[in-house]
Amino acid sequence: MSTTVFPPLRRDRRVHGWILSAGISWAGDTAWYVGLAWSAAQITTPAGAGLVMGAGALPKALILLYGGALADRLDGRRTMILANLARIAVLVVAAIAVLVWGLSLALLITVAVVFGAVDALYAPASGTLPRRMVRSEDLVKLSAGTQLATRMAAFAGAPLGGLLVAHGGLVTVMLVDAASFVVIALALAFVVKPRLPQPASEGHSIRADLRAGFAYLKQDVRARTLVIAFSGLNLCVGPILAVGLVQRTHTEGWGPAWYGWFQAASGVTAAAGAVVAMRWKPTDLARSGLLALVVQAAGCAMIGVVPRLAVFVAMAMISCTAGLASAQLSAAFQQSVDPQYLGRSYSIVNLSDEALMPLAMTGFGALISLSSIPVACVVVGVLFAALVLWAAIRVQPHAEPAGARPGERP
Incomplete structure (x- = not known):
């Protein structure tokens, strides 16, 4: 057995990168949902806008359990990086589609559905990382620091989304959100590296892992x-x-x-x-x-x-x-x-x-x-x-x- 060295949290670049990533992610998501809701309200009825905002919940609910099993079977950090790359691709393609064909209800629903599916892979994987990054006794401080970052980001993200959609339209919101996912993917790839190994699940299939x-x-x-x-x-x-x-x-x-x-x-x-x-x-x-x-x-x-x-x-x-x-x-x-x-x-x-x-x-x-x-x-x-x-x-x-x-x- 070899001992893993955990630096103090105040000097731990990996922890700082994790907290910063959480804040950027929350701010970007908040801005995105403000922009999505406003854009939906402009092109469709209230019922259609409600459909857009709720469209991602069903695929996310259907995939979440499988996403949790995958998070335990695969490397959580790599899963999060791949999920962020998928988000970037969706936003960039959607922005191009808006520029070429304009906003449509079908496009907004499609983006919401794909985001819901990707979130079902990202969320469980993100839950596996803190335990592998810091000492057990530092988990409260890490969680509290993450909460502070996300709450501050929410305050900034909502007005940011409003300003972006008002002055640049949904395309600008998409590109800014995509940029936030680029930052998060880079942080996960080069800064936020777990110190403890991830014990892989032992089932011969995803269903066996779920059972x-x-x-x-x-x-x-x-x-x-x-x-x-x-x-x-x-x-x-x-x-x-x-x-x-x-x-x-x-x-x-x-x-x-x-x-x-x-x-x-x-x-x-x-x-x-x-x-x-x-x-x-x-x-x-x-x-x-x-x-x-x-x-x-x-x-x-x-x-x-x-x-x-x-x-x-x-x-x-x-x-x-x-x-x-x-x-x-x-x-x-x-x-x-x-x-x-x-x-x-x-x-x-x-x-x-x-x-x-x-x-x-x-x-x-x-x-x-x-x-x-x-x-x-x-x-x-x-x-x-x-x-x-x-x-x-x-x-x-x-x-x-x-x-x-x-x-x-x-």
Whole structure:
């Protein structure tokens, strides 16, 4: 056994490259989706625009599990590079098509579908890298730093997309997004290099790997509990923030400006939570993160019942604990799941967002129609709290996966 040297994070160029890549990727994607949504609204009906924005979800949901199996079978970094090259090719070809034939609904849907398929390969592969780059005890700081970068990028990406599509059209947005993917591919190829090997899956086929992945989760209580909890978290919070807060702001007559301020407060406090996560070192990251989410559940319930100014408090409770708990739970997930099954485990969590989120949004809207905004927010908040408390009680103490001790290479 030879020892792998891990430099301090503040001097680790690979970590800096990873965080910078995440920020650039998030900014480029945000700008792209702003440009895509605006362009779709200009050439088609609201129903057609909705079809464009949702077209990528179906192929992504269909391919995600296979993408997770591929991430565990192949090298995750190379998979991400190839996915970025595919994104560049799609954007460049689409930009040329727009210049030659002009914008069309069919073109926008095609680009959205291909992007969804590529994302299904990229996302699980990206989940396998942090565990191989840094020491186990540095995973929280890496996750928190990545969160800070992506949240700052979101603030920059949205207005950037608006400016680009307003002054240069969708072609300009496509080319800028393609350039961001070039930067990410170069960073992955030359800077972001994992220090620990990736244990390859042992099945004779992708289907065998998928069966093995589900069998692993059936046997490992901690990993299974975290996958179930993670799969349900966004299904509780997402509808309240995307539907409940908007409906509350509208029905109370507060106006869109107040909704914007609520979202701005959310971004600032989420960043603060990530900063706290960098310095707080609880004994059990999984239980600490899950228990922190009880505060988030309370904030979700408050969204539907508290006065206007108190909504800022509710948003701070939701976003600050999101910044804190996300960093802790992401690190706990990386530490707890056997590295051989990380890609497949991440794909299951991502699949819940892609396949079940539309149902959760629709169901929450129906619950509001059948009852009221306060009742719907409180019901979901209580269910959310029950989920995280169940997971916190059930999750077992962490033991480092066999054969995956940080700092050592076979």
